[in-house]
Amino acid sequence: MDKLSAMQTFVRVVESRSFSAVADELHATQSAISKQVAALERSLGANLLVRTTRSLALTEEGERYFVQARRLVAEIAEAESALKTGEEQLRGWIRVAAPVGFGRLKLMPLVKSFMAAHPDVRVDLRLHDSFIDLVDQGIDVTVRIGALDDSRLVARRVGTSQRMLLAHSDYVRALSPGSHAPVDPEDLLAHECIVYTEMSNSNSWTFTAGAGASATRGTLRSVRVAGHIQTNSSEVLRLAVVTGMGIGYAPTWLFENELASGEVVRLMPYWESPQSPIHLVSPPERKHAAKVRAFVEHVSTALA
Numbered sequence: 001m002d003k004l005s006a007m008q009t010f011v012r013v014v015e016s017r018s019f020s021a022v023a024d025e026l027h028a029t030q031s032a033i034s035k036q037v038a039a040l041e042r043s044l045g046a047n048l049l050v051r052t053t054r055s056l057a058l059t060e061e062g063e064r065y066f067v068q069a070r071r072l073v074a075e076i077a078e079a080e081s082a083l084k085t086g087e088e089q090l091r092g093w094i095r096v097a098a099p100v101g102f103g104r105l106k107l108m109p110l111v112k113s114f115m116a117a118h119p120d121v122r123v124d125l126r127l128h129d130s131f132i133d134l135v136d137q138g139i140d141v142t143v144r145i146g147a148l149d150d151s152r153l154v155a156r157r158v159g160t161s162q163r164m165l166l167a168h169s170d171y172v173r174a175l176s177p178g179s180h181a182p183v184d185p186e187d188l189l190a191h192e193c194i195v196y197t198e199m200s201n202s203n204s205w206t207f208t209a210g211a212g213a214s215a216t217r218g219t220l221r222s223v224r225v226a227g228h229i230q231t232n233s234s235e236v237l238r239l240a241v242v243t244g245m246g247i248g249y250a251p252t253w254l255f256e257n258e259l260a261s262g263e264v265v266r267l268m269p270y271w272e273s274p275q276s277p278i279h280l281v282s283p284p285e286r287k288h289a290a291k292v293r294a295f296v297e298h299v300s301t302a303l304a
Contacts, residue, residue: 003040007072009033013037017056090120093121094295096124101237101238103125103143104127105256110303113298114298117298129234134282143281147276156281157278158279158300160275161251164266166265167181167244182267186221191246193248194246194248195226196234197230197231208271208273227247242263280299
C-alpha cells in the first residue's frame with residue numbers, strides 16, 4: 001500500500017463526505033477508493049470512519065488522524081509544487097473560518113478576489129458565530145473579533161470593530177406618544193432590545209460618556225436590557241433590526257449600507273461603545289504555508 005496515496009484519498013473522502021465523489025475526481029471506482037481507505041485503517045490498527053448507506057462520519061481516532069493527515073498532505077503538495085516550478089505556486093485547499101455576518105459582508109468579496117488572482121486555490125469557507133477550535137477543525141485561517149486568549153496561535157491585527165446602538169428608522173417613528181428614542185443608557189429599560197447571546201455579558205450593555213453626554217465625559221454606564229427576542233446569530237440580529245423589531249447593539253460593518261442610506265440610524269450618539277480588535281489567526285504550524293501567508297496578506301491589505 002502506498003501510504004501517502006492512501007492518506008491523500010482519506011483526506012479527500014472526509015472533505016467531500018463521499019466515496020463516490022472522490023472516485024469521480026480520481027477516475028477510479030468507488031470500490032477501489034473504499035479499499036484504499038480500509039487498507040489505511042488496517043495499517044494504522046484503527047477505525048477512522050463510520051460508514052452507513054447514506055453518510056459517513058469520523059471516529060474519535062479518525063478526527064485526530066484527519067487533522068494531522070490534512071496538514072501533512074497540504075505541506076507535501078506545496079513542497080512538490082515549489083520543487084517542480086522553482087517557486088511557490090499557490091494551489092490546493094485553504095480552510096477559512098469567520099463569524100457569519102463578517103464572513104458574508106466583508107470576507108466573501110475578498111475570497112472571491114483572492115481566488116481570481118490564484119485560480120489553483122480552493123477555499124473552504126466556514127461561517128460560525130460561536131467559538132471554534134482551529135486545530136480540532138483543521139482551520140488554516142480564522143477571523144477573530146475581540147480579545148485573544150490563546151497565545152499558541154499566530155495572530156495579525158487587521159482592523160477594529162466598533163459597536164453602536166442601532167435601530168431601523170421605522171422603529172423610531174413608531175414610538176408611541178410620550179415615548180422617545182433613548183438619550184441615556186437608562187432609557188433603554190423602556191425599549192425593546194435585541195440581545196445577541198454570543199457576546200460576553202450579552203444583555204448587559206456598557207457605554208462611555210462622550211462629548212455632549214448628560215454625564216461627565218469618561219463616565220461608564222452599564223444597563224441590563226431585555227426584549228422579546230434574543231439570538232446567537234449575527235444574521236438574525238441584523239434581520240431583527242432592519243425589520244424594526246427593536247434596538248440592536250451591533251458592529252457598524254453589519255449595517256454599512258443601511259446606515260449610509262439612513263434606513264438604520266444610530267441612537268445615543270453622545271455615548272461611546274467599546275471597540276474590539278479584528279485579527280486573522282492561524283495555528284503556528286500553518287503560518288509558513290505559502291497560500292496561508294498570501295491569503296492573510298491579501299485580506300490584511302484590503303481591510304487596512
